[in-house]
Amino acid sequence: MSAIQVEIRLFGAFRKYGDDVLVVEVPRGARVGAVRRRVADELRRRYPTFAEEALLDVSVVADAQRVLGDGDLLDGGAGRLSLAVLPPVCGG
Amino acid sequence: MSRIVARVVSGPIHAEGVLAELAAADDGAELLFVGVVRNRNDGRPVRAVSYDVFAPLAEKVFRELGEEALARFGPALGVAVVHRSGRLEVGEASVMVAVTSPHRAEAYAASRFVIEQLKVRAPIWKQEHYADGDSAWLRGHALRTPDAA
Numbered sequence: 655m656s657a658i659q660v661e662i663r664l665f666g667a668f669r670k671y672g673d674d675v676l677v678v679e680v681p682r683g684a685r686v687g688a689v690r691r692r693v694a695d696e697l698r699r700r701y702p703t704f705a706e707e708a709l710l711d712v713s714v715v716a717d718a719q720r721v722l723g724d725g726d727l728l729d730g731g732a733g734r735l736s737l738a739v740l741p742p743v744c745g746g
Numbered sequence: 747m748s749r750i751v752a753r754v755v756s757g758p759i760h761a762e763g764v765l766a767e768l769a770a771a772d773d774g775a776e777l778l779f780v781g782v783v784r785n786r787n788d789g790r791p792v793r794a795v796s797y798d799v800f801a802p803l804a805e806k807v808f809r810e811l812g813e814e815a816l817a818r819f820g821p822a823l824g825v826a827v828v829h830r831s832g833r834l835e836v837g838e839a840s841v842m843v844a845v846t847s848p849h850r851a852e853a854y855a856a857s858r859f860v861i862e863q864l865k866v867r868a869p870i871w872k873q874e875h876y877a878d879g880d881s882a883w884l885r886g887h888a889l890r891t892p893d894a895a
Contacts, residue, residue, distance in 0.1 A: 666798055669883075738869075745804075
């Protein structure tokens, strides 16, 4: 299998588009930055009114343990990954 | 043995129970910060706030904040961070930071440090629900990536 299925959880303002989970496909050997681009593509495809590229630019990609760098290699050993896109935070 | 509690909850925060978890014989101070939902923001009347939380990473960040507080202010501290997720009405508690310590100076410093860091590092987002029926996700602090300069 030459592609990795990446399940992306969306948080915060991205939830206004209805879905809180997307599935995108990236090639094996891809880096985290590719996930960010695929998320933008998928949101534009599903929601013609999507206009949050600027928000995506200031969001980060993370797994359950840490924020990932755009240059990090995706660990696609299992063929499927779970990641999250995190916009700027305001908890507390 | 370090005393750190790091928790995301979906129901009401129980301060007394968390303080009991932290309690140690050499404590001279128990300090509690509770953040509550305020009835207005930027001049707009607020009816409720929804908190969206990426729970596994949030709990990890809370634990890191506790460890950093112990490293900065003393290993004898106990630190608890509890944040609630979901929709909260005005007056309900959204976050609690509890610190126990032999002396109060370290407790005050650690409490302030933890809540200020939580606001810019924890994967948590607020959506305000206004009295006029409108809702809005609040602007926040961009998280840093490991490779950021």
